[in-house]
Amino acid sequence: MVPKLKDPSLLKQNVCYVNGEWKPAKSGKTFKVNDPGTGELVGTSPEFNTDDTEAAIAAAAAALPSFRSKTGRERARMLRRWYDEMTANADDIATLITWENGKPIADARGEAAYAASFFEWFSEEAPRAYGDTIPATVPGNRVFTRREPVGVCGLITPWNFPAAMITRKVAPALAAGCTVVCKAPGETPFTALALAELAHRAGIPAGVVNIVTAMENTAEIGQLLTTSETIRKVSFTGSTAVGKLLMKQSADSLKKLSLELGGNAPFIVFDDADLDAAVAGAIASKFRSSGQTCVCANRIYVQSGIYDQFVEKFTDKVKGFKVGNGFDDSITHGPLIHDRAVSKVDQHVRDAEKKGGKITIGGQTLPDLGSNFFQPTVIRDMTPEMAIASEETFGPVAGLFPFETEDEVVKMANQADVGLAGYFFSRDLERVYRVAEALDVGMVGVNTGIISDPASPFGGVKHSGFGREGSRYGIEEYQVIKTITLGGM
Numbered sequence: 326m327v328p329k330l331k332d333p334s335l336l337k338q339n340v341c342y343v344n345g346e347w348k349p350a351k352s353g354k355t356f357k358v359n360d361p362g363t364g365e366l367v368g369t370s371p372e373f374n375t376d377d378t379e380a381a382i383a384a385a386a387a388a389l390p391s392f393r394s395k396t397g398r399e400r401a402r403m404l405r406r407w408y409d410e411m412t413a414n415a416d417d418i419a420t421l422i423t424w425e426n427g428k429p430i431a432d433a434r435g436e437a438a439y440a441a442s443f444f445e446w447f448s449e450e451a452p453r454a455y456g457d458t459i460p461a462t463v464p465g466n467r468v469f470t471r472r473e474p475v476g477v478c479g480l481i482t483p484w485n486f487p488a489a490m491i492t493r494k495v496a497p498a499l500a501a502g503c504t505v506v507c508k509a510p511g512e513t514p515f516t517a518l519a520l521a522e523l524a525h526r527a528g529i530p531a532g533v534v535n536i537v538t539a540m541e542n543t544a545e546i547g548q549l550l551t552t553s554e555t556i557r558k559v560s561f562t563g564s565t566a567v568g569k570l571l572m573k574q575s576a577d578s579l580k581k582l583s584l585e586l587g588g589n590a591p592f593i594v595f596d597d598a599d600l601d602a603a604v605a606g607a608i609a610s611k612f613r614s615s616g617q618t619c620v621c622a623n624r625i626y627v628q629s630g631i632y633d634q635f636v637e638k639f640t641d642k643v644k645g646f647k648v649g650n651g652f653d654d655s656i657t658h659g660p661l662i663h664d665r666a667v668s669k670v671d672q673h674v675r676d677a678e679k680k681g682g683k684i685t686i687g688g689q690t691l692p693d694l695g696s697n698f699f700q701p702t703v704i705r706d707m708t709p710e711m712a713i714a715s716e717e718t719f720g721p722v723a724g725l726f727p728f729e730t731e732d733e734v735v736k737m738a739n740q741a742d743v744g745l746a747g748y749f750f751s752r753d754l755e756r757v758y759r760v761a762e763a764l765d766v767g768m769v770g771v772n773t774g775i776i777s778d779p780a781s782p783f784g785g786v787k788h789s790g791f792g793r794e795g796s797r798y799g800i801e802e803y804q805v806i807k808t809i810t811l812g813g814m
């Protein structure tokens with residue numbers, strides 16, 4: 326079955342969006358995008374190279390002076406119109422997301438709304454770029470500050486949220502008065518290009534938003550975006566390994582950076598928790614997008630007094646899952662993005678099994694459905710020597726670790742080199758404060774498994790990177806503070 330768009334012109338094949346126009350790659354090269362559920366072709370997208378991307382950077386640079394000089398209110402209105410376009414076309418955006426990413430259509434609708442919410446949020450932040458008036462220590466001087474746009478930004482986003490990872494960067498960048506070149510992921514270019522079409526319809530001026538696509542040339546485009554002197558800021562969401570590479574590449578041009586990198590979220594359930602709520606929270610946190618979100622629970626620690634009961638209830642919930650094609654309304658979980666992801670999940674499961682973990686449900690690939698499917702899996706009796714304890718699985722595998730004391734579990738939780746999200750369930754108020762403060766992560770969910778909200782700062786510590794997206798802090802990533810001193814007053 327080929328999915329249908331209400332507005333077929335939103336599927337932009339073989340063209341990227343540069344300087345307000347739709348352009349093929351100069352080389353004429355394209356790459357294929359396949360539906361991860363069926364393996365069938367979704368379409369082909371341009372294989373941009375550094376030459377093509379240079380043109381996009383030049384367009385963003387040319388558009389900057391006029392765009393940055395608009396008032397915050399004018400930019401807010403543009404973002405609001407983009408929000409309205411996203412909302413009016415949310416069904417098609419959701420269809421594109423499921424088509425190229427595979428997630429269930431209900432999740433894709435949720436992502437389309439979440440993605441649009443960043444336009445709404447930052448349309449409200451755009452007019453409020455306040456500076457300070459600072460009492461000088463030098464007699465006769467007056468000091469004040471302005472928040473100015475950092476300049477042209479290079480944005481690099483992953484495939485797991487084909488719309489939201491882009492809007493979470495583009496919306497604050499535009500609110501601040503920056504112009505952007507966004508390198509969309511090779512796996513999911515069509516959602517990104519549909520967003521560009523909606524930007525066009527919303528009247529975003531030519532050159533302000535440029536979206537380029539590539540598969541093979543991804544690294545060379547990354548190199549260009551990080552070394553170009555025209556680009557003053559790079560914001561990247563993806564793996565820690567690529568984030569470190571981009572940071573090294575950015576050193577010579579001393580760019581401002583935001584890096585939203587990998588996680589390995591601990592999810593702790595204390596004896597005093599509401600058990601059913603904790604099971605529901607862990608299910609939501611672990612299995613959303615089949616475990617392919619950076620804030621997914623990766624290590625589930627359950628205190629020994631309730632361990633067996635938790636394992637039973639958690640496994641029962643997973644029994645109710647149905648895996649299949651994202652467009653089938655009866656399914657709860659879709660495919661993984663590609664077969665490499667399936668191999669990694671399989672390795673983690675086999676490793677845990679070999680080291681004494683016991684699978685209570687799942688544990689196998691699903692070749693009858695296609696090459697990208699893996700059963701939702703629960704493994705009990707996990708130990709710290711297993712790969713899942715230290716590596717992000719990025720798939721539908723829940724490893725359940727028993728623990729005895731609060732001190733012990735906080736230590737284990739903090740052993741990871743990354744620190745993005747952490748979760749725990751407890752009804753003891755003192756413990757809630759203690760553990761929330763003790764976890765070495767950028768975001769803590771207490772008695773909830775879902776923490777994403779455009780109003781909340783999103784970002785990590787340690788090898789999960791730095792910078793915050795969303796919230797009133799999100800816009801600061803795209804601003805620089807200019808200090809103005811008036812002398813002889």
Ligand code: NAD
Pocket residue numbers: 481482483484485508509510511543544545546547548562563564565567568570584585586587588618619717719745785
């Ligand atoms: P990845 O780092 O391989 O790729 C992410 C994006 O970067 C893709 O668009 C890819 O095309 C691009 N890329 C890869 N190499 C590049 C290079 N040398 N130069 C420029 N761009 C390059 O990650 P992935 O495996 O596709 O995505 C999953 C990872 O992303 C996980 O580790 C996950 O935790 C992380 N992630 C983090 C967040 C967050 O907000 N912290 C959100 C989503 C995903």
